[in-house]
Amino acid sequence: MKTLLKSNKLFLACLLSLLNSCSSLTLDTEKITDVLTWGEDKVNSLPKSAVAFECEKSKDFHMFFLENDNAVWVVLKNREFRLNKDSEQTNVYTNGDTVLELKPNNTVLTIQKKPLYDLCKEKKSTEG
Structure with a gap:
């Protein structure tokens, strides 16, 4: 599905480029670039409460906490997902x-009992 989305965006970019080159139509390349980006800059869209x-x-x-610390939202480079607080x-x-x-000096993220981030x-934060 992601490959299909990328190929559709690539096709749209090529089509817009061709239209722009052979007509008097002017395109705002900044707006087109914003539409065609794939979200590599997720860090800038994180809430201020996010923990790196x-x-x-x-x-x-x-990650950042949700619902009074009863859940977290985890943001990896290639995906995001929700985890609920363990009741035990x-x-x-x-x-x-x-x-x-979550541990002070050894937070671990495991998937199917295999450490993914260890x-x-x-x-x-370096902000003052």
Whole structure:
């Protein structure tokens, strides 16, 4: 599905380029670029309450709390998803297959019991 979406956007970009080159039609390239981007800059769209984590192997991810800390929204480079607070464990959020365990010096995100992000520490903000 994602490949189909990318190919549709590529086709649209080519079509607009051809229309622009052989007519007196002027196009606002900034607006077209905004439409054709695939959201690589997700960090800028995160809420201010988002927490950044730096992990081993130069990996990182973001998360923020939902519903009075009863759920979290996890933002990885290629996907986003919700995890609900585990009713039996403190600082553990899960959806069954995926588990986020928040610890001060070793936050771990596992998928199907395999660590995907390990040895993660909260990245301290540099804003004053």
